[in-house]
Amino acid sequence: MAGKVTKGLAGLRQAAGHTQQSFVVAFMDEAARLGIDASLSVRQLRRWERETPPPLPHPSQQVVLEAMLGVPLAETGFDVPGHRMTVAAPISDAGGVKRRTFVADTGALAAGAFFPTRPGPRIGTADLGRLRTRLDGLYQTDHTEGSVPAMAEARRIEGEITGVLGAASYTSRIGRELQTMLAELHGHRAWYGYDGGLIDEGRVACIEALAAAQLVDNPLLQVSVLETLVLLAIKAGRAWEAASAVENAYRLATSAGAGHTVHLVIALRDANVATHTGDLSGARRALSRAVTFQGRADADTEVPNWAQFAGPFEVDYATADMYVRAAQPKRAVPFLHAAVRGIGGDLARNSASYRVKLAGVLLDAGEADEACGEMSAVLDACGGIASPRLLGKIREFQRAACRVDSTAARECGERIRETVRGGTA
Structure with missing residues (x-):
C-alpha cells in the first residue's frame, strides 16, 4: 500500500512540478475556487505520501484532490470505501450512480493532467x-x-x-x-x-x-504596465486615461501589499499627470507623497526589477519638471543639478537624458555657456546609446540654441549637427 501511494499521489505531485509546500498552496487555491471548506497542511500531506496505510482524506479534501489531480482518489493509492468511490460514466445517464465522475480513463487523465501532448521538447x-x-x-x-x-x-x-x-x-x-x-x-x-x-x-x-x-493574476506586473501607460497616454494627449491608470495602479498596489518603492513610482506618475495638465497643486501633493515613500524605501525587503530605477533623483527630476511647467526655470535648475549628480553611471541613457533636460532649462534661464557645457558632456558620453527619445531631446536643444545669439550656442549647435547626423544617439 505504501508503495502504491508514493507512485500515485507523490508521483502526480512531482509530475506537476510541485514541492510539498507549493502543493498545499495549490490545494488551498483550488478549494477556494470550488467554494469548498477544506484545508491541508504539509504535515498531513507527508502522512498521505508516507504512512502505511495512509489516512483517508475527509470528503471535502477528496473533492479538492480529485479536481486537482484529475483522477479518482482510489487511483492515487488510498483505500476508499464504496460509498465514496468515484467512477467514469456519462453524467447524464439517468440510471447511473450520482457520484462525481470523470470523462476519460484514469490513465489518460493522469498523463494529460500535467504534460501537454505536443511534439516539441520538454521545457524544465x-x-x-x-x-x-x-x-x-x-x-x-x-x-x-x-x-x-x-x-x-x-x-x-x-x-x-x-x-x-x-x-x-x-x-x-x-x-x-x-x-x-x-x-x-x-x-x-x-x-x-x-x-x-x-x-x-x-x-x-x-x-x-x-x-x-x-x-x-499578477497585480504588481499590472502596476508596472500601468506606470508605462501613464507616460504613453500623456504623449497621446489622453490625460484622462493617464489619470485612470494612476488610480488603478494605486488600487492594485494597495491590494497586493506593495512596498514603498512601488508606491513611489506611482506617485511620480501621478505627478507627471498633474504637471502635464497644469494642476500644480496636485503635482505638489503627489511629490509630497513621493518624498514620503522615498523616505521609507529602505524598509523594502524586495523591489521588482521594473521599480528599481526609482530613487531621490527621480523625485528631484519630477520637481524640476513641475517648475518648468510653471515657467520658473531658475527654480528648476538646482533640482536638475541634484538629479544629475544622484542618478549614477549605471543608468547611462537616463543620465544623458537628465543632462539634456538640465541643458535646456539652463538655456531658458539665460545661462547659455553652462547649458552648452552640459550638452557637450552629453555628446561625449552618448555615442553608444541608441535611443530615439534621447536623440529627439538633443535635437530640440539644438533648435533652441539656434535662437540664442551666443558663440557658445552656435558652436554647440554645430557640434550637435556633426554628432547626430547619423542618428547615433
Whole structure:
C-alpha cells in the first residue's frame, strides 16, 4: 500500500512540478475556487505520501484532490470505501450512480493532467532560468545601450517563448512562468514604444501586457504596465486615461501589499499627470507623497526589477519638471543639478537624458555657456546609446540654441549637427 501511494499521489505531485509546500498552496487555491471548506497542511500531506496505510482524506479534501489531480482518489493509492468511490460514466445517464465522475480513463487523465501532448521538447526549470536571465538583462541593455538594441533582443526572446508555449511540453507551473515572462516582454515593448516615439504601438503593447498580467493574476506586473501607460497616454494627449491608470495602479498596489518603492513610482506618475495638465497643486501633493515613500524605501525587503530605477533623483527630476511647467526655470535648475549628480553611471541613457533636460532649462534661464557645457558632456558620453527619445531631446536643444545669439550656442549647435547626423544617439 505504501508503495502504491508514493507512485500515485507523490508521483502526480512531482509530475506537476510541485514541492510539498507549493502543493498545499495549490490545494488551498483550488478549494477556494470550488467554494469548498477544506484545508491541508504539509504535515498531513507527508502522512498521505508516507504512512502505511495512509489516512483517508475527509470528503471535502477528496473533492479538492480529485479536481486537482484529475483522477479518482482510489487511483492515487488510498483505500476508499464504496460509498465514496468515484467512477467514469456519462453524467447524464439517468440510471447511473450520482457520484462525481470523470470523462476519460484514469490513465489518460493522469498523463494529460500535467504534460501537454505536443511534439516539441520538454521545457524544465533550467530552460526557464536561461530565459529569465536574458529577460532580466533587457533592463541593462536599455539603460546602457538604449531601447533600439533592447527591442531587438526582446523580439528574439518573445519569439522563443511563444514558440515554447505553442509547441513544447511543460508543467502547469512552468507554463505559468512562461506566460508571466510574456507579459513582462509586452511591458518592455510598451516602454520601447514610448522611448522610440511609437506611441500607438506602445499603447497596443500595454493592452497586451495588461491582459497577459491579468491572466496570470499578477497585480504588481499590472502596476508596472500601468506606470508605462501613464507616460504613453500623456504623449497621446489622453490625460484622462493617464489619470485612470494612476488610480488603478494605486488600487492594485494597495491590494497586493506593495512596498514603498512601488508606491513611489506611482506617485511620480501621478505627478507627471498633474504637471502635464497644469494642476500644480496636485503635482505638489503627489511629490509630497513621493518624498514620503522615498523616505521609507529602505524598509523594502524586495523591489521588482521594473521599480528599481526609482530613487531621490527621480523625485528631484519630477520637481524640476513641475517648475518648468510653471515657467520658473531658475527654480528648476538646482533640482536638475541634484538629479544629475544622484542618478549614477549605471543608468547611462537616463543620465544623458537628465543632462539634456538640465541643458535646456539652463538655456531658458539665460545661462547659455553652462547649458552648452552640459550638452557637450552629453555628446561625449552618448555615442553608444541608441535611443530615439534621447536623440529627439538633443535635437530640440539644438533648435533652441539656434535662437540664442551666443558663440557658445552656435558652436554647440554645430557640434550637435556633426554628432547626430547619423542618428547615433
